[in-house]
Amino acid sequence: MRAEGYALAMTKATIVVFDGLRPDLVRPDLTPNLMALARAGCRFPNSRCVFPSETRVNAASLAAGRPPQSHGLVANTFHLAGAFADRAVRTSEMADLVVAEQALGGTLLQGPMLGDRLAAAGRRYATLSTGSSGGSWLLNHRAERHGHLRWSAHGAQWSSPGSRWEEIAARFGPPPAAAKPQSARMRHMTDIYLDYVLPTDDPDIAVLWLAEPDYSFHYAGLASREAREGIAEADRCLGRIVDALGQRPDAADRVVVAVSDHGHVLVDREIDLVAAFSEAGFSADKRAQGEALVGLAPGSPTLATLRRSDPGLLRDLAAWLGEQPWCGLIFTPGTPDAIEGVVPGTFARGLVGVEHARVPDLVFTLADDDRDGAAGLDGTRWNDGPIGQGAGMHGGLHAREMNNLLILAGAGVRAGAVSDLPAGILDVQPTLLHLLGMPSGGCKGRVLSEAFHDGATPVAARRSLSLNLGRRRQTLNLSSVGTARYIDRGTSALG
C-alpha cells in the first residue's frame, strides 16, 4: 500500500556510489554532472556514513539499511577465529567472506538485505562494481539464490551468474586492468550498465559502484592528479547514466541517488600498534587466536581482543591508551542507550553502532585533527598499516571521514532543494522502498520525506556528549530524526 503521494511516482532507481568522495570536492571544475544532479534534485550536506567509516562496512550498511551492530559486518578487518585462526577476515576478498559465511552457517550478514526484500516482492535487483570482490559481494550476497545479477570487474568467479559475466565479456571485452585512476574500468562498467543491463534486465534497483576517488586517494594521495582525474571520470560516468535514463520512456518516474560510502583525510603520522602495545607491556599480535595478551585487528578503528577475561586488565589498557598521543576515541561494551561503556570514561560501543558479538571488548580510533591535509582539504590523522604518510585514509570519526555525499533526484523530488537535516547512507534504502510502495520495517534509517514535493519536513535533534578518561577528553556529536540516528563526529584531546 502506498501511503503518501510521492510514493506513487517512482518506478525504478539507480544508485551510483562514488567510493570515498568528500562532498567538498563536488565543485564545478571537477564534478559538473554531480552539480547538475544537485540542481535537478535534493542535496543533503549533513549526510553521514556509518561508523566505522570504512568501505565494506558501508557497503553492507547500504544493502542492509541498518548499522553494523544489526547486520554484523562490523569492520573492514575483524577476527573470526572459526574461519581464520591466524589472521583477520579480509573483507575486500570475496573468497574470505564466503569462508566466513560458511563458518557462520550463512549468517555473516544478519537480517534482511535489499536483495532479499526485492526478491520477496518479485522485483529485480542488479549490482555492478569496480570495487573489490568482497565489496561487490556484500551489496548482493544472495544473487545466486535470487537470480539477481552481480557483476564484478574482478571476474566471472566473483559474479553471478558466471555465464552472464562471460556473455558480457564476449560483447564488451574483458574489464580493463587496474590502473591509477580506475577510469577505464569505470567507463567499461558504465557501458555494460547502459548498453546491456538497462535494455535487458532494467532492474527495479541497480547499484553501480565507482572505485574512484577512493583508489587514487589511497595510492596516489588526496591532492594527486590521479585523484582529480578519477573524480572527473566518475562524474562523467554519472553524466552518461543520467542522460541515458533521461531518454527512457519512463524517465519521469525514475530516481537517481548519488552517494559516497565515506570521506577521506590525510595520513601524516604513522604508528606500529603491535610494537607500541608490546613495548608498554601488553604483548600483542594480529592473530585471531594466539599466545599474546592482546589480539589486534589493526584497522581503522582497531579492534583489540583481550585474551584473558580480566576487568582490571581492560581498565589498565584503556587508561594506557588514554595517555597515548596517537589514540583517538575509546569504546568498551555498552548498549545504544548507554553513554558510558563498562570502563568509566570510555564511550559505549552501541552509541556508535558497533555493539555486536564480533566486536571485542576494546575499540579505539587513531588521533586526528582539522589541519590542512592537502591542497586546502582539511583533516589529518595517524595510521597503522600499509597506507602511509601522504595518502588518504578513512575509517575513524573525523567529520571529513563521516560526512558522505548524498544527492537524490528524479520522480517527485524537489529540484534545487537543500536539506540541512541530518541524513545518511542508511536512509537510502527505506526511502527507495517507500517510493516502490514496499514496507521497510527493520530498516534503521528514515524516509527522506523533505526531499519530495508533498513530503513533510521532520524535526531534528542534536546532542554533544563528553567524557573524561584521565587527562583525555572525548566528545561525540550525534544527531537524530525520529528514531534514525547519525554520528556527526568524534573528537578527543589530551588535556
Ligand SMILES: [Zn+2]
Ligand atoms: Zn570506500
